[in-house]
Amino acid sequence: MKFFHTSFLVILAFAYPLFGQVPDTVFLEELTWTEVQDAIQAGKTTVIIPTGGTEQNGPHMVLGKHNFIVKHTTEQIARRLGDALVAPVVAYVPEGELDPPTGHMRFSGTITLPNEYFMKVVEYAARSFRVHGFKDIVLIGDSGGNQDGLKTVSEMLNKEWANSDIRVHFVSDYYSGSGFVDWLQSQGETAEDIGRHASLLDTSLLMAIDSNLIRMDKRAKSTAIQPTGVMGDPTRASIGYGTKGLELKIEAAVAQTKALMTSSRK
Numbered sequence: 001m002k003f004f005h006t007s008f009l010v011i012l013a014f015a016y017p018l019f020g021q022v023p024d025t026v027f028l029e030e031l032t033w034t035e036v037q038d039a040i041q042a043g044k045t046t047v048i049i050p051t052g053g054t055e056q057n058g059p060h061m062v063l064g065k066h067n068f069i070v071k072h073t074t075e076q077i078a079r080r081l082g083d084a085l086v087a088p089v090v091a092y093v094p095e096g097e098l099d100p101p102t103g104h105m106r107f108s109g110t111i112t113l114p115n116e117y118f119m120k121v122v123e124y125a126a127r128s129f130r131v132h133g134f135k136d137i138v139l140i141g142d143s144g145g146n147q148d149g150l151k152t153v154s155e156m157l158n159k160e161w162a163n164s165d166i167r168v169h170f171v172s173d174y175y176s177g178s179g180f181v182d183w184l185q186s187q188g189e190t191a192e193d194i195g196r197h198a199s200l201l202d203t204s205l206l207m208a209i210d211s212n213l214i215r216m217d218k219r220a221k222s223t224a225i226q227p228t229g230v231m232g233d234p235t236r237a238s239i240g241y242g243t244k245g246l247e248l249k250i251e252a253a254v255a256q257t258k259a260l261m262t263s264s265r266k
Contacts, residue, residue, distance in 0.1 A: 026078040029088050036132070039085060045135040046084035046261075049125050050074040051118075051150065053093040053143045056107030058198035058230040060218035063109045065198075065206050067091050069246075070142035072209050073174070076250045077140070081257060084138070087125060093118050094145045103145075107229050119149045126157055130166050136261055137168045140253060147175060158264070169260040174253040180245040187241075195232010197225060201245065203234040208242025 022035050028047070031039070050073075052066035062068075067089045078084035095112035096103025104110040113121075126137045137157075139150040154170035161167070184194050184201065194200050207214050214237075221233040 026075055026084065026086050027088075028085050031085075036085070040133045044083050044085055045133065046078075046081060046138060047129045047134045047136070048074045048078055048084055048086045048138040048140055049090065049122060049129075050086060051090040051093055051122065051139070051141040051143070051146045053095060053146070054091050054109070054111040055095050055104040055143070056110050056198075056229045057202065058218075058222075058228055058234065060215045060220075060230075060234055061198055061203060061206060062213045064091070065202060065213070066142040068209055068213060069205050070140065073142075073246060073250050073253070074140055076246075077253050077257070080250070080254045084136075087129070090118075090121060090125075092121070093141075093143060094149070104229075106226075115149050118146070119153050122150060122153045123157065126153065126168055130161070135166055137166070138257055139168065139170045140174050142175065144175065147172065165265075167261070167264040169257060169264065171253050171256050171260070173256040174249055177256070178245070178248040178252040180248045183244065183248065184241065189236065192223065193221070193233040193236050195230070195234075197232065198230045199232020199234055200236045200241070201232070203237035204239070204242035205245050206242070207237055208239050208246055211239065 023030060025031065028036060050070040052064070052070045054063050055066070056063065057065045071086075071089050074086045078086050092111055092113045094115045095110050096105035098105060098112065103112075105112050122139065129137050139154055141147055141150050151170045151172070154168040157168045180201065181194055185191070189200060203214060203219065219234040219237070220228065220230065221235060222228050222230040225231045
């Protein structure tokens with residue numbers, strides 16, 4: 001018993017420091033305030049604000065599709081930039097009108113936010129990060145409805161902060177400049193099957209992150225958004241397609257972010 005007791009204390013003594021180590025994470029919500037402060041002082045002065053959405057994605061795909069995708073991609077973007085942290089995903093974004101319901105609000109579970117309020121959330125997140133010492137604030141939206149608002153906020157804050165060393169970067173290439181659609185067409189996929197919502201493209205991306213978020217037996221092709229919420233062919237989705245698409249989005253975002261950081265301070 002004495003040997004066991006002594007051995008246990010030795011093991012505990014070596015293990016104890018591990019509990020005090022800063023985790024290997026780029027996500028703000030997984031850090032303490034002192035760990036964030038230390039990271040900024042050590043040179044991590046870039047912060048990414050990712051925006052997703054809570055919207056219908058057909059009978060086969062979960063409502064948080066955009067949130068899962070953009071959390072995955074922005075982690076990789078931050079790690080490749082090397083000096084970046086990632087804010088919590090903004091999950092409430094413009095999705096349509098309430099009365100009468102329009103857009104994705106015609107489908108159960110969708111949550112909408114008027115664009116002016118969405119922009120205020122992003123704006124004040126950016127203002128908060130400026131207070132704490134971040135120098136480059138990167139806006140990345142995974143949904144088409146987020147793009148105009150993010151662009152407007154970046155332009156407004158850059159105008160206001162023109163005489164400072166703080167810059168806000170709207171990374172449009174992540175959403176519209178990755179070349180994923182062109183690549184899918186080069187693989188023989190048609191524009192109709194690639195679709196516009198909850199289709200081959202979207203389903204492949206989420207499938208590559210976590211196939212448990214896809215109800216495989218509920219996938220079905222549709223050429224009109226009503227009544228299922230699908231426009232395209234999710235049955236043609238694959239993990240291989242999704243892996244390629246995620247990489248293209250990450251590469252496009254890293255390249256544009258670096259270019260914007262350089263050009264914005266010339």
